[in-house]
Amino acid sequence: MQLGMIGLGKMGANMAQRLLNGGHQVTGFDPNAEARKQLEGKGGGSAASLDALVQALPAPRVLWLMVPSGKITDDTVTALLALLDKGDTIIDGGNSNYKDSLGHAARCEDKGVNYVDCGTSGGVWGLAEGYSMMVGGDEKVVDTLRPIFETLAPGKDQGWGRVGPAGSGHFTKMVHNGIEYGLMQAYAEGFSILKHKQEFGLDLAQVAEIWRYGSVVRSWLLDLAADALKKNPQMDGVAPYVVDSGEGRWTVDAAMELSVSAPVITLSLMERYRSRDDDSFADKLLSSLRNEFGGHAIKKE
Incomplete structure (x- = not known):
């Protein structure tokens, strides 16, 4: 054509x-x-x-x-x-x-x-x-x-x-991207837990490679995670700042409009917002509130 x-x-x-x-x-x-x-x-x-x-x-x-x-x-x-x-x-x-x-x-x-x-x-x-x-x-x-x-x-x-x-193609792709948010967030959190168990000295690239074959969590996103961890195991030079292109927000909006519970997708979007706040006012106020009602210590900057 x-x-x-x-x-x-x-x-x-x-x-x-x-x-x-x-x-x-x-x-x-x-x-x-x-x-x-x-x-x-x-x-x-x-x-x-x-x-x-x-x-x-x-x-x-x-x-x-x-x-x-x-x-x-x-x-x-x-x-x-x-x-x-x-x-x-x-x-x-x-x-x-x-x-x-x-x-x-x-x-x-x-x-x-x-x-x-x-x-x-x-x-x-x-x-x-x-x-x-x-x-x-x-x-x-x-x-x-x-x-x-x-x-x-x-x-x-x-x-x-x-x-x-008309309209259904982009609606379906929107939800597809919302699912993508949740999947990527789950992989990121899981590998972070593995990394923080320092006494085991886990090789995250090796674990990802093992999971790629036969595991119930294998996927193309896992393939990409394995590649990223192999090339840069410590994520050196990568800022902990995650952008969003809009489809995740639209998916959450649609879920609310349709009264559909979508906590995983919603929280994965919130976590992206969280990643952009390197001087969290909310956390400062939360720490201050604990000090006010219970005299709990505040960590100074």
Whole structure:
């Protein structure tokens, strides 16, 4: 198939390359001229503007968005709707909030443009291993895009699927990332407990390697933990500061809206907030309260 790729960062560029490797024709747009040049070097085409990209594609057009969620995605959808014709298709493969995706779908429907939201997982490994894709949108529209998803996925019928109507793809990916928060937090806490049992002198990289085979906690995340511990056993030079990209917050919000208990995901998000507070006012006040009611000692700075 022939399609346009909007956003040629780490994810977009790798996805474009995997599509090219699979025999598709890809024309890309990115504000960064060097990113466009690199795509050309891999056999793809490029356009210097959204207008030029739309003009370069045959109707009905297919455009895949791989840009940051929020305003940039909103602005890109708005710009495209002024350029596209009835029957064209926008695929948002980024990490948009599913509520934003519902709004984008409604706006596209008003213009007769198809909208598909595709929650995409795979990161920097996706080029070689394939991407996991949770697709939301009209069933007939998604079926016409099957060759694209089959090429990007780990296998033609593996690692991807239409999960429901527009919005459902990004909702499913949101929860996927919430689960990821909980899994990573559990691994981090477990290895920290092992590290603090100093009298045993445990080799954490060795333990991780043992767990990778036959253990009920084996997973790709554990594989990555084993690799990280092998390369840097003491985590030297790594600040104890953990960022979040938003999906964990949205998952917790959804859990509250649906009255679903989700303590593990919620606490894993709270722990990320905690990691960023290197001068905790809450802990200082807590220590002061213990001193006030019980005369307990305060450790001075």
